[in-house]
Every structure is written in structure tokens, then in C-alpha cells.
Amino acid sequence: MEKIFFTFKIPDEGMLLLKGYEVTGNTQDRFLSKKEIIEGAKNCSALITLLSDKIDSEVIVSLPRLKVIANYAVGFNNIDIETARQRGVRVTNTPGVLTDATADLAFGLILATSRRIVESDRFVREHRFNGWKPDLFTGPSLADKNLGIVGLGRIGKAVAIRAKAFGMKVVYHNRKPMLPEEEEALGVRHMSLEDLLRISDFLSLHVPLTAETRHMLNEKRISMMKREAIIINTARGALIDEEYLIKALRDGRIAAAGLDVYEEEPFISQELLDLPNVVLLPHVGSATHEARRAMSIMVGRNVAAVLEGKEPPNVVV
Numbered sequence: 001m002e003k004i005f006f007t008f009k010i011p012d013e014g015m016l017l018l019k020g021y022e023v024t025g026n027t028q029d030r031f032l033s034k035k036e037i038i039e040g041a042k043n044c045s046a047l048i049t050l051l052s053d054k055i056d057s058e059v060i061v062s063l064p065r066l067k068v069i070a071n072y073a074v075g076f077n078n079i080d081i082e083t084a085r086q087r088g089v090r091v092t093n094t095p096g097v098l099t100d101a102t103a104d105l106a107f108g109l110i111l112a113t114s115r116r117i118v119e120s121d122r123f124v125r126e127h128r129f130n131g132w133k134p135d136l137f138t139g140p141s142l143a144d145k146n147l148g149i150v151g152l153g154r155i156g157k158a159v160a161i162r163a164k165a166f167g168m169k170v171v172y173h174n175r176k177p178m179l180p181e182e183e184e185a186l187g188v189r190h191m192s193l194e195d196l197l198r199i200s201d202f203l204s205l206h207v208p209l210t211a212e213t214r215h216m217l218n219e220k221r222i223s224m225m226k227r228e229a230i231i232i233n234t235a236r237g238a239l240i241d242e243e244y245l246i247k248a249l250r251d252g253r254i255a256a257a258g259l260d261v262y263e264e265e266p267f268i269s270q271e272l273l274d275l276p277n278v279v280l281l282p283h284v285g286s287a288t289h290e291a292r293r294a295m296s297i298m299v300g301r302n303v304a305a306v307l308e309g310k311e312p313p314n315v316v317v
């Protein structure tokens with residue numbers, strides 16, 4: 001019987017699809033080391049992984065029976081795709097089912113940062129609310145503001161739809177612009193990254209983390225932005241040079257940031273934690289019950305397909 005190893009427990013729905021196989025894995029509430037993953041997945045045909053598991057060439061080469069790595073995420077920057085390709089190991093992900101959940105959270109961060117919701121909550125809990133005041137926790141409105149979306153894919157488009165409902169003007173940057181009729185239907189306009197940075201009042205990142213996009217928001221690019229701009233990142237932390245972002249937020253070079261992801265996740269620097277003008281979340285973009293269950297089913301289907309010798313539904317390679 002073919003064996004499957006999971007590095008962390010995921011919802012049951014997908015695992016129920018794998019009943020015909022010998023499934024083992026980590027049932028503790030802690031992440032496994034690379035050594036433990038290699039040891040646990042020895043002789044396994046399938047490996048179910050989280051985005052926090054670094055599946056590098058050493059792991060892949062150490063598992064000669066491996067046929068598939070099923071990542072419980074849409075992003076797959078944690079996996080050495082080239083080595084997997086060379087060794088004929090399939091890699092799968094969970095696109096689409098987490099789009100609305102992640103877009104909701106990105107929009108939640110737009111509202112939380114602009115309307116200073118977290119700061120206001122702290123203020124109330126500290127018993128400092130002593131009456132309505134004209135200037136109490138004022139922030140920018142959303143209507144008529146420019147939202148720049150970098151990466152207008154599944155999640156970026158879902159954010160654009162939400163932003164249009166709030167009366168925002170949406171501009172975007174992709175490597176390949178959409179067709180004019182698609183742009184018109186969504187009410188968005190393509191721009192170079194530099195032009196987009198200059199006009200954005202809000203900037204939301206939705207590109208995958210690749211060698212090309214790492215630190216795409218660096219000192220030079222952040223310096224092009226308006227001082228009143230707010231940066232939202234629900235994609236991957238390393239898209240931004242976090243050290244410079246902290247400096248820019250501290251010096252008032254930009255107004256605020258809403259972050260769900262970090263450069264050295266789960267490490268978050270004390271300087272970032274100390275800033276009042278940031279809202280910090282623990283990588284919960286896809287954390288709805290529905291999305292997490294649907295992601296699990298996708299993982300189950302992807303693993304089952306490969307082990308049955310079929311093409312998996314969600315192929316990375």
C-alpha cells in the first residue's frame with residue numbers, strides 16, 4: 001500500500017479521501033524540522049505540506065519514492081520547484097478556494113488601517129474614551145481614492161471588486177495587462193509599477209513570491225509613494241524590504257501598513273511591533289472555515305489523483 005505523510009494536521013475533509021492509503025504524520029501542535037520531515041516521509045509516495053515547511057532539494061532528493069508534494073496553500077515559494085521538476089515529482093497547490101477569504105482580509109486591512117480600528121479599540125479598552133471629539137481617530141476616506149493592486153490575478157481581482165463597491169478607483173500592474181474588454185468589465189486600468197506607486201493612496205500586493213518579485217517594494221520604490229499612502233500586504237512578506245518599510249513608517253515617509261505576512265515569518269521585529277501605524281495579523285488570509293475545508297479537499301484530490309496515476313487537478317509542476 002502506498003504511504004502518505006503529512007507535516008501538520010489539516011481538516012479531515014481531504015484526509016477522508018485518502019482512506020485507501022497508509023497515512024501517517026505529525027499530530028502535535030508544533031512544526032517539524034527538515035530532519036523530521038525526511039525521517040517521517042521515508043518510503044512515502046506523497047507528502048502533504050504547509051507553506052511554513054521548507055521543502056528544498058535536500059528533502060526532495062532524500063525521498064526517492066516521492067511522487068507528489070501537495071502544498072496546503074496556493075503559494076508554493078516554500079518548495080524547490082526546479083528540483084521537483086527534474087526528479088519527476090508532481091507539486092500541487094490549492095488555488096481559487098481561498099480567493100474570497102484572502103480578498104476579504106486584504107480589504108479588512110484597508111479599513112482597519114485607514115479608519116484606525118485597532119488603535120481605537122486599544123484606546124477604548126484603556127478607558128481613555130471620554131466623549132465624541134471632532135478629531136478623534138480621523139483617517140482618510142476610501143471613496144474616490146486610488147487603490148493600486150500589484151498582481152491582478154485571482155485575489156487581486158476579488159480585491160478590485162470589493163474596492164469598486166466602496167467607490168475607489170482601481171489601477172493595477174501585472175507583467176501582462178489584461179484585454180481592454182476585461183479591464184472595462186472590472187473597471188480597472190493597467191499602469192507601469194512606477195506610475196502606480198506614484199498615484200496610489202492605497203497599495204495592495206497580490207503577486208506570488210519569486211526571485212523576480214522578492215523585495216519588489218524596496219527603498220527606491222517606497223520612496224516614490226505618497227506620504228499619505230497605506231501599504232497592504234496579504235501576499236508574502238519578502239515582497240517588501242521590511243527593514244526599509246519600518247524606517248519609512250517610523251519617519252512618516254508613508255502613513256500606515258496592514259500586514260498579514262512577514263519577511264522572516266514567524267519572526268516579527270520589535271521595531272515593527274512598537275509602531276502605532278501598523279495593523280499586524282498572524283498570516284490568516286485564508287482562515288475561514290469554508291476555505292480551509294475546501295483547501296483540504298483539494299489536497300486530498302490532488303494526492304489521490306497522482307497515486308492513481310492520473311493528472312492532479314491543481315498542478316504546479
Ligand code: NAP
Nearest residue numbers: 075102151152153154155174175176207208234235285286
Ligand atoms: P494568481 O491568480 O496567480 O495571481 C498572481 C498575479 O500576479 C497574476 O495576475 C500575475 O500576472 C501577477 N504577477 C506575477 N508575477 C508578477 C510580477 N513579477 N510583476 C507583476 N505582476 C506579477 O495568484 P492568487 O491566487 O491571486 O494568489 C496570489 C498570492 O497570494 C499567492 O502566490 C500567495 O503567495 C498569496 N496568498 C496569501 C494568502 C494569505 O494567507 N495571506 C492566502 C492566499 C494567497 P502576470 O503573470 O501577468 O504578471
